Amino acid sequence: MSVVVLGGINMDLVSITPRFPQAGESVVGTRFLTYPGGKGANQAVAAARMGARTAMVGRVGDDIFGPQLLATLESNGIDLSGISVSPGVSSGIAVIDIDESAQNRIIQILGANDTCGPDEARAVTRSLVRASTVLLQLEVSLDLSLQVADDASSQGKRVILDPGPVRPLPEEFYQVCDVITPNETEAQALVGFPVVDPDSAERAARWLVDRGVELAVVKLGDQGAYYATSEGGEFVPPFQVNAVDSVAAGDAFNGALAVALAEGQDIPQAVRTASAAGALAVTKSGAQDSMPTREEVEGLLRAQPRA
Numbered sequence: 001m002s003v004v005v006l007g008g009i010n011m012d013l014v015s016i017t018p019r020f021p022q023a024g025e026s027v028v029g030t031r032f033l034t035y036p037g038g039k040g041a042n043q044a045v046a047a048a049r050m051g052a053r054t055a056m057v058g059r060v061g062d063d064i065f066g067p068q069l070l071a072t073l074e075s076n077g078i079d080l081s082g083i084s085v086s087p088g089v090s091s092g093i094a095v096i097d098i099d100e101s102a103q104n105r106i107i108q109i110l111g112a113n114d115t116c117g118p119d120e121a122r123a124v125t126r127s128l129v130r131a132s133t134v135l136l137q138l139e140v141s142l143d144l145s146l147q148v149a150d151d152a153s154s155q156g157k158r159v160i161l162d163p164g165p166v167r168p169l170p171e172e173f174y175q176v177c178d179v180i181t182p183n184e185t186e187a188q189a190l191v192g193f194p195v196v197d198p199d200s201a202e203r204a205a206r207w208l209v210d211r212g213v214e215l216a217v218v219k220l221g222d223q224g225a226y227y228a229t230s231e232g233g234e235f236v237p238p239f240q241v242n243a244v245d246s247v248a249a250g251d252a253f254n255g256a257l258a259v260a261l262a263e264g265q266d267i268p269q270a271v272r273t274a275s276a277a278g279a280l281a282v283t284k285s286g287a288q289d290s291m292p293t294r295e296e297v298e299g300l301l302r303a304q305p306r307a
Contacts, residue, residue, distance in 0.1 A: 001262040002053040003125035003255075005150055006120060006233035007040015008113045008139025009058045009073075009083070010092035012247070012287055018100050036072040037094055037287035038113070039137040039162060046255025046277065046291040047135070048076045055127040056084035057114040057120050066112075072288055078278045082123035086112040092139070102243040102282060108139070108165060113269065116140040124148050124193035130157065132247040133158040133258045136177075138167055149176040158261065162254050163190060174211035181257065182208075183219045183250055198235045201226035205233055217257070217271060219250055219278070229272050236271050239279035239304050252276035256297060276300045 016031040040058055048054040056078050062064035062085050069091060074080055090111040097105045121144060124134060134152045136145050137160065149159045153176040160179040163169060166301040174180070187195040187204040195204045201218035205228035209215035217227040224238040256277035258268035280292035280300055 001133075001259065002055070002131040002259050002260065002264070003044075003047045003122055003133045003135060004055045004057060004082075004125050004131040005040050005044040005047070005135040006057045006140065006145065007043065007135070007137040008038035008092050008108075008110070009041040009056070009060050009069050010038035010094045011035075011069060011109070011200060012037035012094045012096050014096045014098060014247070016098050020097060020099055020105060031284070034199045035286040036069050037248065038069075038092055038163065039139050039251055040135070041069065042251035042287050042291065043135050043137070043162070043255040043258075044073065044078050045076045045288045046252045047259050048078050049290070049291050049293050050256050050259040050277070050297065051294050052259045053079075053130070055079035055131065057083055057123045057127065059084050059086045059116050059120070061085070061089045061112040062087050063090050065091040074269075076288070079127070082120065082127060084119060086115040089115055098245055098247065098249055103245045104245075104247050106247075110139065113139050114141070116144055117164045120144065120172060121147055125151060127151055128155060128157055131157065133159050133160060135162070135254060135258050135263050136164045138165055142167065146170065146173055146176070149173065153178075160258055161252060162250065164250075171211065174208070174213050178214050179215045179217070179257070179261070180208055181217045181219060181250070181254055183221065187218045197223065198226055202228065202233060202235070215267060217274075219253060221246065221249070225271060225275055227267060228269065234268060236268075236275050239276055239300060241283050243282040245285045245290065246282050248290055249278040249281040251287070252281035252291050255291065272301065272306065273297060
């Protein structure tokens, strides 16, 4: 199976700190790290490590980070023919703080990601000749994402949207997305009420299905996930792991979900597969470095079978 990803390609600048500072406060951190990241690139690596032929479409800047970002994607066997370099622009940057409980706060500078446009739309169209699924996020232009989703949907391809970073979605987006996978914060922004637990996640997932998506999965981090379709829904309990770094867990989830659905797994099993991938991602530091392999995901599914 083949997957094409349109999205952000970032360098993550990561500070590890015992706790987050209050406004106006300085705290002493313990480590500083740089990792290749970006929601799109992370999801491409996740899908590739799950065994999919994967193409990445996006842009990097002509700075010191661009070659590093491309090299990491290439080392994971990802097709880079849809990636361009934007002259005079920095690569996308994510400034990430992580506290001792593995929670994170992120500030994104879109950089070259914000220069994606018609060339990237054409690159996705070329890749869709071979791909069954397109993965989208909101790190590139909303208009571009909507155009690509509409085009892919008209070709009968599966469209999966990770609606982050948070921004309002036009109603027509729900009509051209087959799957939407917000986390709690993103879900709350979309539905307009707090999403903090499985009960509120169920309400949010059903709200999204009512707008037109076939499958809504609300990711609750260490609380698990809730999915809904027009035929019903189910809470998927979390896997038990030792969390180190929660960055990119949702990206691992989405990449694995895309592959599982493309393989023909039924929805309950596909969401469990995705949940296992997300759980494994939090056991390692970094974004793309933490994306699990197919063998690791299958091992966790065997070790913690469905009750």
